[in-house]
Amino acid sequence: MPHSGCWTMSRWRKAVSSWLLRRLPRQQQLVLGQSRIYLLPTAFGWGLLLVAWAVWIGALNYAVSLAYVLSFWIVSLVLIAVVLAYRQLAGLAIRCGVVDDVVAGSHALFPLQLQWPEGESRLLxxxxxxxxxxxxxxxxxxxxxxxxTLQRGQMTIPPLRVYSESPLGLVRAFAYLRLQTQVCVYPLPCADERAAASLPDGGQLREQQPVPGELFSHLVAWQPELGARRIAWKAYARRGVLLARRFEEPQAARATCLLEWSAYPAEMAAEARLSRLCWQLLAAARRGEDVVLRLPQQELRLTAGEVRPGLRALAGFGVRDAQ
Structure with a gap:
């Protein structure tokens, strides 16, 4: 029977908690006030109120004046505890900072910033x-x-609970918070020894555009922002036109690998494919390769080291919110 009673109490608390959470909108930042703070006696507070009730019953039966004083003093103490507990949360401002992306199965760290008026002593x-x-x-x-994090996708910060029983421990002041912050949960990378495919239109290597360097390339029309040091004076003497020397250095050829959803067996589960594509994408980034990521109804072309858009595409494929 005690076990059944505890289970019933737990269900009651969950029902009340769910009802309160449904009433709360999500906000970027919030400040706690009267409409958000709830107050309930603690177990010690309920016990003290029970003592006050017993003393008051005894005072009625035996007409003991001191018993009346004691019962009213206990009730007054609990009322004072209500005010003090409320002040522990009143004016509390809370917001969540930027959350770093994580992989499924790891812990996301939510940076919560709490502020209240200076000089006030609080214990929350x-x-x-x-x-x-x-x-x-x-x-x-x-x-x-x-x-x-239990699964990939966009995970919204779960509801928070802040409470305080200070300073007397007779009353608990508590509030539920729903913040508007999300974190992207990537698929858990799974090692894939299958070699990444090359692009079908000309192999795995492609020439990159030249970048500024120290090798003379050609002459261009002079612009004031190029400075006098770049002027080709010999060409000016021959043509009478101000030209500037252009220095470039061809960038080394870089590999481009192709990651395709359809490259895996048809019977392979979607999560298994995403985990292997995630591993291949990270491996290509470590090798300094460009990547073409082809998913159903989506294609991304990523330069070397530009993995975040690809990881986010894998995280959000076919899902809405993570848990």
Whole structure:
């Protein structure tokens, strides 16, 4: 029976929590006020109120004046605790900074910035709404809150819970927070020993455009921004036209690999393909190769080292939000 009672209480708390969260819009930044802060007695507070009720019943039966005083004093203490607990959260401003992209199965670190008026002493606990515990805060600043990512996609920051039982421990002030912050969760790379294909239109190598260097290339019309040192005086003496010397250095040829969704067996699962494409994309970046990534209804051409657009395309393929 005790186990059943605890289970029923847990269901009740989850139902209340879900109802409160549905009422809250997502915001980039929020400041806690009267409409966002909830107050409930702690177990110690309920016990003290029960004592006050018992003392008051005894005072009624035995007409003991001191018992009346004691019961009213206890109730007054709890009321004072309500005000003090509310002040722990009132005026608290919270926002989330930029979150670095992660791979599925790892922890995303959410940088949460909390501010409140200077000179006020507070003791708060911040954590996820569906997890016990949290980070204890006694001063304004930034805290990194980790969250396990379960699948790829755009993961919206889960609801947060901030609460305080200070300073008397009789009343808990708490609030739920829904922030508008997202993190991109990439597929978990899976080693793929299959050689990446080359482009079908002329092999794996292609010449790059020349870049500024030290080798003389040709003459161009002189512009003031080129400076007097670039003027070709011999050409000016022959033609009577100001020309500037152009120096270039051909860039070394760079490999271009082709990563295709259709290159894998038809029976291979989508997540397995994405994991292997992710691994191939990162491997090509380490080799300094350009990449052509072909997904169903999407094609990306990425220069060497430009992997983020490709990783984001793999992360968002066929999904909406990560968990």
């Amino acid at each position: 606990r911040l954590g996820w709404h569906d997890e016990a515990g949290g980070v204890v805060l006694d001063r304004p600043g930034e805290v990194l809150l980790p969250r396990l």
